[in-house]
Amino acid sequence: MNMSAELNMETAKTRILLADDHALVRHGLRLIIDAEPDLMVVAEAADGAEAVEAVSAGEIDLVILDIAMPRMTGIQAAREINRRAPGVRILILSMYDNEQYFFEALKAGASGYVLKSVADQDLLEACRAAVRGEPFLYPGAVTALIRDYLHRARQGEQMPASILTPREEEIVKLIAEGNSAKQIAETLFISVKTVDRHRANILQKLGMRDRLELTRYAIRAGLIEP
Numbered sequence: 001m002n003m004s005a006e007l008n009m010e011t012a013k014t015r016i017l018l019a020d021d022h023a024l025v026r027h028g029l030r031l032i033i034d035a036e037p038d039l040m041v042v043a044e045a046a047d048g049a050e051a052v053e054a055v056s057a058g059e060i061d062l063v064i065l066d067i068a069m070p071r072m073t074g075i076q077a078a079r080e081i082n083r084r085a086p087g088v089r090i091l092i093l094s095m096y097d098n099e100q101y102f103f104e105a106l107k108a109g110a111s112g113y114v115l116k117s118v119a120d121q122d123l124l125e126a127c128r129a130a131v132r133g134e135p136f137l138y139p140g141a142v143t144a145l146i147r148d149y150l151h152r153a154r155q156g157e158q159m160p161a162s163i164l165t166p167r168e169e170e171i172v173k174l175i176a177e178g179n180s181a182k183q184i185a186e187t188l189f190i191s192v193k194t195v196d197r198h199r200a201n202i203l204q205k206l207g208m209r210d211r212l213e214l215t216r217y218a219i220r221a222g223l224i225e226p
Contacts, residue, residue, distance in 0.1 A: 012038065013037075013038055013039060013040040014038060014039050014040065014061045014062055014127065014131050015040060015042045015059055015060055015061045015062070016033060016039060016040060016041045016042065016043075016060070016061065016062045016063070016064060016127065017041075017042070017043045017044070017045065017051060017054050017055060017058075017060045017062070017063045017064070018030060018033070018041050018043070018044050018045070018064050019044070019045040019046075019047070019048065019050065019051035019054075019063065019064065019065045019066060019069065019074070019077065020046075020066040020069070020093065021046050021047055021066065021068075021069045021070055022066075023046075025066070025116075026044050029041075029064070029093075029119065029123065030044070032119075032120060032123060032124065033123070033124070033127070036124060038128070039124070039127055039128075042058070042059075042060070043058055043060065046069075047069045047070045047071040047072060048065065048069045048071060048072030048073055048074060048076055048077030048080075049071045049072045049077070050071075051063060051065060051072075051077045051081070052072065052077050052080045052081055052084070055081050055084065055085050055088055056084055056085070060085075060088055061088065061089065061131065062088065062089045062090075062091065062127060062130055062131060063077075063078075063081055063088055063089070063090050063091070064091045064093055064114075064123075064127075065077050065078055065090065065091070065092055065093065065110075066093050066094070067092050067093065067094040067095075067096070067101055067105070067222060068094075068095075068222075068224065068225040070177075071187075072170075073173065073222065073223055073224070074092050074093070074094075074105075075092065075101070075104050075105055075108045075110075075222055075223075076108075076166070076169060076170070076173070076223075078090045078092065078105065078108035078109055078110050079108040079109065079166065080166075081109070082108065082109030086109075089111050089130040089131060089133075090108075090109055090110045090111055090130070091110060091111060091112045091113075091114055091123075091126050091127065091130055091136070092105040092108075092110045092112070092113045092114070093114050093116055093119065093123075094113060094114070094115060094116065095115070095116050095117070096115075097115060098222070100220060100221070100222060101113070101222040104221065104222045105222075111126075111129070111130040111133075111134070111135055111136060112126045112129060112130055112135055112136030112137065113136070113137075114126045114136065122136070163205050163206075164202065164205065164206075167188075167198065168198055168201065168202050168205075169221075169223060170188065171184060171188075171195065171198045171199060171202060172202060172214055172217065172218050172221075172223060173218055173223040173224060174187060174188075175199065175211055175214050175215070175218075176211075176214055176215040176217075176218035176219070176223065176224050177224060181195045181196055181199070202214070
């Protein structure tokens with residue numbers, strides 16, 4: 001093969017960003033992906049915020065995001081990446097066969113939801129489907145979509161959009177992770193007074209009273225791991 005043909009083959013590869021807070025997981029997934037002639041991991045990130053910055057800085061076609069990461073979850077990162085770079089495809093990687101997480105991933109702009117337990121079987125297919133602009137749905141997700149559709153058809157209901165703003169979701173995540181108001185203020189570069197105001201607004205919106213209820217909400221919404 002001449003140099004020109006090799007170059008064309010290289011440029012045809014899908015450039016992938018892999019984001020997971022466990023280095024061993026990233027290494028294992030990278031081995032699977034890089035063994036394929038049409039796929040190539042070109043960047044890695046250890047949390048959602050790093051992933052967002054990497055997409056903003058580099059030439060990325062597809063992002064694979066672990067759902068549960070520090071600083072910013074996969075779902076939060078997907079939402080931000082979708083806003084900043086709508087042409088980039090997104091896959092969510094999760095340990096949990098959880099309908100709430102699945103629907104949140106779709107709402108955040110993900111093309112698919114891949115279970116870590118079968119990533120060695122499903123991830124490559126999911127990558128190629130995303131690049132083609134097609135959704136990737138594992139069997140449990142298909143069941144969930146059908147059940148949700150039938151329920152809404154019977155009830156005449158729509159799936160509710162999140163009533164919290166992205167900033168409020170950040171606050172909830174940090175509260176649920178055990179951070180104090182001072183720590184949250186330092187992390188988000190805002191004042192403690194602003195954190196307290198956000199917290200009060202969040203509790204009022206959700207009809208909740210304390211950190212324990214916020215933590216339960218954060219788990220249900222896929223903001224932190226149970």
